[in-house]
Amino acid sequence: MTTEALARPMARPLRRISERSGLNTAAGHVLMVLLSIFCLFPVYWMLASSFRPANAMFETSLWPTTMSLDNYTQAVDAIPIARMLFNTLVFSALSTVFQLLTGILAAFAFARWKFPFDKLVYTAVALTWLVPFQVVMIPNYLLVAQMGLLDNIIALILPNLAAALAILLLAQAMRGFPKEVMEAARMDGARNWRILWEVLVPNLRGTIASLAILIFISTWNEYFWPLLLSRTAENSVVQIGIQMFMTAEGNQWGPLMAASTLASLPVLLIYIVLQRQVVQSFMKSGIR
Amino acid sequence: MADLAITDVKKSYDGKPVLHGVDIAIPDGHFVVIVGPSGCGKSTLLRMIAGLEDITSGTISIGGIEMNDIEPSDRGCAMVFQNYALYPHMTVRQNIAYPLRIAKLPQSERDSRVEQAAKILNLTDYLDRRPAQLSGGQRQRVAMGRAIVREPDVFLFDEPLSNLDALLRVQMRIEIKKLHKRLKATSIFVTHDQVEAMTLADTLIVMNAGRVEQIGSPSEIYRRPASVFVAGFMGAPAMNLLPAKADADGLVRLDGVADGIAIAQADVAKGRLLTVGIRPESIVLSTEVGSGLPATVDLVEELGGSRVAYCNFAGHEVAVVLPAGDENIEGSTIWLTLPQNAIHCFDRETGLRLARSTPNGRVLRAKNLSEAAP
Numbered sequence: 001m002t003t004e005a006l007a008r009p010m011a012r013p014l015r016r017i018s019e020r021s022g023l024n025t026a027a028g029h030v031l032m033v034l035l036s037i038f039c040l041f042p043v044y045w046m047l048a049s050s051f052r053p054a055n056a057m058f059e060t061s062l063w064p065t066t067m068s069l070d071n072y073t074q075a076v077d078a079i080p081i082a083r084m085l086f087n088t089l090v091f092s093a094l095s096t097v098f099q100l101l102t103g104i105l106a107a108f109a110f111a112r113w114k115f116p117f118d119k120l121v122y123t124a125v126a127l128t129w130l131v132p133f134q135v136v137m138i139p140n141y142l143l144v145a146q147m148g149l150l151d152n153i154i155a156l157i158l159p160n161l162a163a164a165l166a167i168l169l170l171a172q173a174m175r176g177f178p179k180e181v182m183e184a185a186r187m188d189g190a191r192n193w194r195i196l197w198e199v200l201v202p203n204l205r206g207t208i209a210s211l212a213i214l215i216f217i218s219t220w221n222e223y224f225w226p227l228l229l230s231r232t233a234e235n236s237v238v239q240i241g242i243q244m245f246m247t248a249e250g251n252q253w254g255p256l257m258a259a260s261t262l263a264s265l266p267v268l269l270i271y272i273v274l275q276r277q278v279v280q281s282f283m284k285s286g287i288r
Numbered sequence: 289m290a291d292l293a294i295t296d297v298k299k300s301y302d303g304k305p306v307l308h309g310v311d312i313a314i315p316d317g318h319f320v321v322i323v324g325p326s327g328c329g330k331s332t333l334l335r336m337i338a339g340l341e342d343i344t345s346g347t348i349s350i351g352g353i354e355m356n357d358i359e360p361s362d363r364g365c366a367m368v369f370q371n372y373a374l375y376p377h378m379t380v381r382q383n384i385a386y387p388l389r390i391a392k393l394p395q396s397e398r399d400s401r402v403e404q405a406a407k408i409l410n411l412t413d414y415l416d417r418r419p420a421q422l423s424g425g426q427r428q429r430v431a432m433g434r435a436i437v438r439e440p441d442v443f444l445f446d447e448p449l450s451n452l453d454a455l456l457r458v459q460m461r462i463e464i465k466k467l468h469k470r471l472k473a474t475s476i477f478v479t480h481d482q483v484e485a486m487t488l489a490d491t492l493i494v495m496n497a498g499r500v501e502q503i504g505s506p507s508e509i510y511r512r513p514a515s516v517f518v519a520g521f522m523g524a525p526a527m528n529l530l531p532a533k534a535d536a537d538g539l540v541r542l543d544g545v546a547d548g549i550a551i552a553q554a555d556v557a558k559g560r561l562l563t564v565g566i567r568p569e570s571i572v573l574s575t576e577v578g579s580g581l582p583a584t585v586d587l588v589e590e591l592g593g594s595r596v597a598y599c600n601f602a603g604h605e606v607a608v609v610l611p612a613g614d615e616n617i618e619g620s621t622i623w624l625t626l627p628q629n630a631i632h633c634f635d636r637e638t639g640l641r642l643a644r645s646t647p648n649g650r651v652l653r654a655k656n657l658s659e660a661a662p
């Protein structure tokens with residue numbers, strides 16, 4: 001700052017605190033509403049179309065003029081959708097649980113201990129994140145085939161037991177946790193296992209819940225890996241089932257939309273449940 | 289209850305020495321305060337006693353048992369951290385009971401101990417709150433509660449009051465002192481705060497750069513600092529430290545001052561370089577103009593009950609505590625007398641205090657002395 005500026009401070013404009021200016025907030029809200037419509041409309045259209053009877057499928061009215069559940073009965077008849085949803089749920093839930101479990105254990109080791117080549121190993125883990133699925137697809141397939149696990153849910157889960165993202169994210173969160181609190185636990189007589197599960201994990205609920213949402217949804221939406229492995233409809237996931245309505249003779253839009261709706265519901269539900277947990281944990285976490 | 293012996297303890301981080309051999313013996317039930325500038329190794333020493341840090345060499349024993357390789361929780365130490373280190377997800381009750389739960393104490397015993405600790409620390413109304421819903425002072429008390437329920441032999445405090453405001457600090461200081469009177473456990477308390485150090489300590493330890501500078505009672509350390517470092521570190525405003533030279537027969541001559549100051553039987557060779565220390569509150573303001581040594585007042589700090597004048601005295605900056613008054617003396621000349629029994633002599637090279645017999649208590653005017661000297 002020059003002495004000139006110091007000499008006449010009043011020459012600077014006095015700006016109001018921007019949060020109070022109503023115009024900016026209103027403009028921001030309008031933009032956000034437009035963006036939400038942009039994101040939510042396809043979902044709404046899916047829902048609406050799933051209730052349109054076949055002859056009204058290509059109507060452009062916002063609200064279906066006639067409503068029917070035909071698409072749903074058709075979808076349920078065409079594919080074993082309940083079985084598929086169950087498979088998808090098992091696949092997603094187990095992948096989530098195992099990725100969190102292995103992630104928590106590995107992250108604790110990285111965050112808490114020094115061991116030979118620890119940085120190198122950490123970097124290696126981080127690098128596996130950058131390897132695209134297409135590169136490991138064939139080796140994984142061969143491995144699973146040799147194990148005789150083709151067309152088996154277990155084979156779907158195997159490559160998803162551990163993931164770099166979970167390890168990296170959790171290790172970062174654990175490094176950020178106050179060291180003194182862990183030391184206090186150590187003085188109180190807790191060993192590592194207790195410190196991890198009774199002190200660290202309860203305080204990382206927010207991170208763990210967000211991570212769970214992320215893993216669950218991405219596993220739920222997985223398509224290629226199940227496509228490679230599944231041979232029968234009974235042993236595949238719902239995303240494969242949806243694809244079955246897209247045939248060479250044309251797409252059966254009605255049942256497809258119905259199946260898609262059914263496939264989205266569980267995700268939505270889990271998101272809502274866990275989201276509340278996430279928000280709550282953010283509000284509560286007043287560490288220190 | 290246990291005594292604590294720290295024998296030639298050294299610590300290096302990656303080959304870089306941080307503690308250079310510390311020897312401290314603490315009798316059972318003593319309250320020891322460790323002070324020293326930032327980075328001198330106070331926390332490191334405390335954490336080594338607690339077992340949170342490896343000991344590079346030397347031994348630490350508690351109650352006569354060597355603790356070097358013993359788990360922190362088995363050493364009988366409880367620690368109170370500067371930022372409290374409470375478990376954020378547990379209620380106050382759970383926080384305090386946690387060490388007891390790990391020790392697998394029966395529920396009824398746990399409850400009664402928690403209740404008792406809560407009563408001592410005035411926490412009974414807050415037992416079901418979480419740390420985030422407490423004030424700083426309350427959190428501090430929870431941390432103390434978690435320490436006392438374990439009934440440890442040794443309490444370790446690492447600057448436990450430094451996050452509190454001034455008033456609360458004084459309150460908590462008094463509570464800690466009371467608690468110690470009641471529990472009589474050996475306590476080691478690290479602080480930056482001089483008043484805390486002086487008021488709490490049975491024994492005060494002054495550390496500097498990884499070494500113990502002096503161990504003694506607070507008044508001993510205040511009255512007879514063992515080195516220039518301790519002299520300058522303890523006391524506020526800090527002791528004036530002036531360059532001087534030994535003159536003939538027990539006479540010390542401040543640089544730039546013609547008159548000598550007699551130091552009773554100072555056994556120093558003529559010409560030896562010294563540092564002379566005198567506390568700002570020990571300097572006497574002469575009542576009559578022209579008697580004593582002249583100093584020009586540069587700045588006056590008002591403290592309410594007294595004033596501190598920063599003066600230019602023969603080219604040295606000297607702080608003087610003056611009685612409260614309204615007259616503006618900045619820029620004027622005041623006349624100072626340096627009472628002989630308040631003068632501390634240190635070797636300039638080693639910084640160590642010079643041995644001398646106890647002062648005779650006579651106040652000798654510098655001017656008169658120079659006439660008396662041969």
Ligand SMILES: Nc1ncnc2c1ncn2[C@@H]1O[C@H](COP(=O)(O)OP(=O)(O)OP(=O)(O)O)[C@@H](O)[C@H]1O
Nearest residue numbers: 301302306324325326327328329330331332333480
């Ligand atoms: N984990 C560590 N690795 C390397 N050096 C360290 C480590 N911990 C502390 N040190 C060094 O050891 C020295 C002493 O640190 P310590 O924390 O004991 O100081 P302190 O006296 O407690 O200071 P303060 O009053 O600021 O708390 C410092 O120079 C610090 O840089």
Ligand SMILES: [Mg+2]
Nearest residue numbers: 330331332446
């Ligand atoms: Mg410290």
